[in-house]
Amino acid sequence: MPETNHPAAGAGKRPLEGVTVIETSSFLTGPFASMMLSDLGADVIKVEPPGGDGFRKFGHNRDGFGASWTNANRGKRSVVIDLKTEAGVARLKALIEHADVLVENWRPRVAVSLGLGQDVLAALNPRLVRLSINGFGDTGALANAPAFDSLIQGRTGIVAAEGRNGKPSVTPFNMVDKITGTFGAQAILAALYEREKTGKGTHVKLPMLDVMGYFNFPDMYQHRTFEGDTSAWKPPASQVLETSDGHVVISPANGAQMSKTLNAIDRPEWKADFKQMTDPVAMAEEFFRRVGEVVKLRDTAYWLERFESLDVPAAPVFSLDDYLNDAQVNHNRVFEFVPSPVGPIRTARYPATFDERRLPARFGPPSIGEHDAEIRGA
Incomplete structure (x- = not known):
């Protein structure tokens, strides 16, 4: 043996x-x-x-x-x-x-x-x-x-x-x-x-x-899940937003988080517009387009702090070395x-x-x- x-x-x-x-x-x-x-x-x-x-x-x-x-x-x-x-x-x-x-x-x-x-x-x-x-x-x-x-x-x-x-x-x-x-x-x-x-x-x-x-x-085949659905595939809206000195990622996953995002960028008046949109895919594309136009006006540090303070899911865009040296990664060993x-x-x-x-x-x-x-x- x-x-x-x-x-x-x-x-x-x-x-x-x-x-x-x-x-x-x-x-x-x-x-x-x-x-x-x-x-x-x-x-x-x-x-x-x-x-x-x-x-x-x-x-x-x-x-x-x-x-x-x-x-x-x-x-x-x-x-x-x-x-x-x-x-x-x-x-x-x-x-x-x-x-x-x-x-x-x-x-x-x-x-x-x-x-x-x-x-x-x-x-x-x-x-x-x-x-x-x-x-x-x-x-x-x-x-x-x-x-x-x-x-x-x-x-x-x-x-x-x-x-x-x-x-x-x-x-x-x-x-x-x-x-x-x-x-x-x-x-x-x-x-x-x-x-x-x-x-x-x-x-x-x-x-x-x-x-x-x-x-x-x-998720990739959502448009082929229901029998008879012949919808065209549409790429998801990009969650990577340009800032004045780099990029951030945001991921508002529901209406409440989208509302907080609009509060964070000081555009609460846009909520009424998005509530009227019936196509969720088109609404998401327009949401990230509008939010992105505002986010690019300030730097990354500002937005990360701002989003965190209002409980908006957000993260920096780390390099590979940034990830290796991240405090939470080190804490988790x-x-x-x-x-x-x-x-x-x-x-x-x-x-x-x-x-x-x-x-x-x-x-x-x-x-x-x-x-x-x-x-x-x-």
């Missing part, structure tokens, strides 16, 4: 202590899901090919550790297994046989070609929860098509909806990948709970295309540094607390094959 205990797991109980996860995935979807499981206490064993995960050096990096890879693979142990060989597949099976979860994001045909189809895995370990992340599902015309974050954005309406002035725009920062990974972790937790009742594992299939339909539908092979790295803790227990990163990212010797059977 492979050794799964790890002394660097950190003190304090975590909800998934005792759960073993084998991860064979690359890029961001699968690794992000299993990183979340690690933060929750699972022992995640990352299986890498000879030479390491091809995503390791991607983008901004230090000494071969890409920052994005590092941020999605901290808290894991690494073993090197060549799945192109029979011996390598046998070694992976030895790990899977005693694991609780397998996370992979191969294209649908890859697992079968490796001799790791679902029938094989279920027979090898009937209690295994298997998460398969892919782009479009395992059947249909796109089953084996390449799937990347921006491509899914293009197919799910995000690129069109994010555009302004007739120019489509991709939402940056791999939104689709991270959302898919989050749903992957959620689905694994549900499958583990089901296993407690049935004693059997299950195969969880998670297409990125389906994830974004579920995630985007509540969102970030901390942990050791890594390339020196201390900043990490974000798991955002939920459990009876006031915070779950910071357990340890940094592994070097290639760092844990081969300590994981028996690897």
Whole structure:
């Protein structure tokens, strides 16, 4: 049986202590899901090919550790297994046989070609929860098509909806990948709970295309919610307002807050105009247009103080570094540094607390094959 205990797991109980996860995935979807499981206490064993995960050096990096890879693979142990060989597949099976979860994001045909189809895995370990992340599902015309974050954005309406002035725009920062990974972790937790009742594992299939339909539908598809509705899609009014020296964000979510906003900008007489408008979308556009014309006359500090004093939901437009240094962020202890092979790295803790227990990163990212010797059977 492979050794799964790890002394660097950190003190304090975590909800998934005792759960073993084998991860064979690359890029961001699968690794992000299993990183979340690690933060929750699972022992995640990352299986890498000879030479390491091809995503390791991607983008901004230090000494071969890409920052994005590092941020999605901290808290894991690494073993090197060549799945192109029979011996390598046998070694992976030895790990899977005693694991609780397998996370992979191969294209649908890859697992079968490796001799790791679902029938094989279920027979090898009937209690295994298997998460398969892919782009479009395992059947249909796109089953084996390449799937990347921006491509899914293009197919799910995000690129069109994010555009302004007739120019489509991709939402940056791999939104689709991270959302898919989050749903992957959620689905694994549900499958583990089901296993407690049935004693059997299950195969969880998670297409990125389906994830974004579920995630985007509540608000982005309002105009297609009611049967027969053929309304044109309209982009929401911008809540970012220009000031004389920068920008602020306001978010009045109901009539009372909109009234307070008009009081804050000394235009209470406009309330009667807005009450007469029957189209809520047109009313919101006109509201932000008018408020924006007034807000641009004074500086950011004035408006933040003014809005706060009258209980108007408002916020500054922070840079990335502003956020890292924000007093509330520091109070919440969102970030901390942990050791890594390339020196201390900043990490974000798991955002939920459990009876006031915070779950910071357990340890940094592994070097290639760092844990081969300590994981028996690897």
